Amino acid sequence: MEKIQNYIDGALVNPISNQYLDNYEPSTAEVYSHIPDSDKKDVDAAVKAAKQAFPAWSKTTKDKRSAILYRISELIEENLEELAAAESKDNGKPVSLATKVDIPRAAHNFRFFATAILHFASESHQMEEGAINYTLKQAIGVAGCISPWNLPLYLFSWKIAPALAAGNCVVAKPSEITPMSAFLLSKLCIEAGLPKGVLNIVHGLGHKVGAAITEHDEIPVISFTGGTATGAQIAKTAAPMFKKLSLELGGKNPTLIFDDCNYDKMLRTVVHSSFANQGQICLCGSRLLIHSSIYERFKSDFVREVKKLKVGNPKNADTNQGALVSKAHMEKVLSHIEIAKEEGGKVLCGGYQVDLAHEGLNGWFIEPTVIEGLNMDCRTNQEEIFGPVVTMMPFDTDEEAITYSNSTKYGLAASVWTENISRANQVAEQLHMGIVWTNCWLLRDLRTPFGGVKQSGVGREGGFEALRFFTEPKNVCIKY
């Protein structure tokens, strides 16, 4: 059985303890590889390597750093098929999705930051007193990057690429639930000629490896994407150590559907924005708010389209919905469906685990589920479910739609459907979210700030925001 290895000081190595964890294939529920059960000792070795590599890497010219990162992006593209198959097997997502979205976007992340760093400039401020200030933007040192399981390589690269481009060395931890694509990436980094110690990938559990990264006093900057509860724990450790912190956390995103929208385009996209990646994207719209005048029409059209989504083998090209990432996560999602029923919700379609044993798949599949009849304050409409489950609610006025949208502790993203440009702008302005998509969803320009407000996170990733986060500004004032 394949053994995943850590990537420390330029080499693929076993965990010091020689202990391993099982890695499951979600569609079959079978163990198919082993992952290092690393601990503090491995993190210490990674930090040591990163510290040693830092002086040379931070002094390496931008052109050279850029060329290496660019080469990594090319290698990801050259290995697209292998990476997409691995991501699909490890995560349960349809291979078609990994091929079209996850892996190309991971390559794009490296390419984007390889070039962005060439345009990252500093400001200067002239003074009438006869002085000039200029701002140095210096690499910080060893950056800790911790990422989740839902978009494994995509989110891993979203952190690593800007950290490296800015001249930092990195100790990174992918999710222990989906370690494979990060392991394959470490091999590509070696092939691309990334100097040893510049990137170190330590596999293992959150409370061991993740906590050791967070607590390490030689890691002054942490970028984390994952659950809100974990984010709070990381902040509790990092704040008194005065670490720089970026937290991308959960969401309970509203989709606002007005009666003046382009109906067909909206319907197509909302099926996708509700259920892409089995609903396991922090940006998926899980609360559908529909103007009451089109509620019944939307309900019958939406449920009909959702029922067409094919739940099946992630390897098949015609599969729309693969498996959920783990047994524990599937059980959590199913328990939320039960809570919704107890709260008085009516399940319009879905609601159950899908049995694909006849295809030899004993894994963790759930039918795409649509629920109506719940009020905005109930648990189902307040808590992040992070699975193929959406609720539907009617609204009468724009104010009502905005109030419902803003009524949770989260504030990550919203999508708004209307052809009325004034309404679109007024609604966007009043939504308490980090991201608003109008007449689209998940349309990403990597230059834009990405992140949430309230319990959806702290700080922004993307574009120069990310490069600013991974550098320390220093003002130099010269009197002449």
Ligand code: TXE
């Ligand atoms: O995330 P965790 P989980 C949400 C979603 C999901 C819930 C829990 O609602 O059901 O979070 O998912 C590492 N110190 N999202 O349990 O635990 C962990 O090993 C440092 C939203 O998978 O937050 C992994 O690498 N690190 C989300 C990473 O943190 C720790 C995507 C994320 O895991 C740690 C995923 C600790 N004490 C889940 N404990 C999004 N917003 O995209 C765990 N980790």
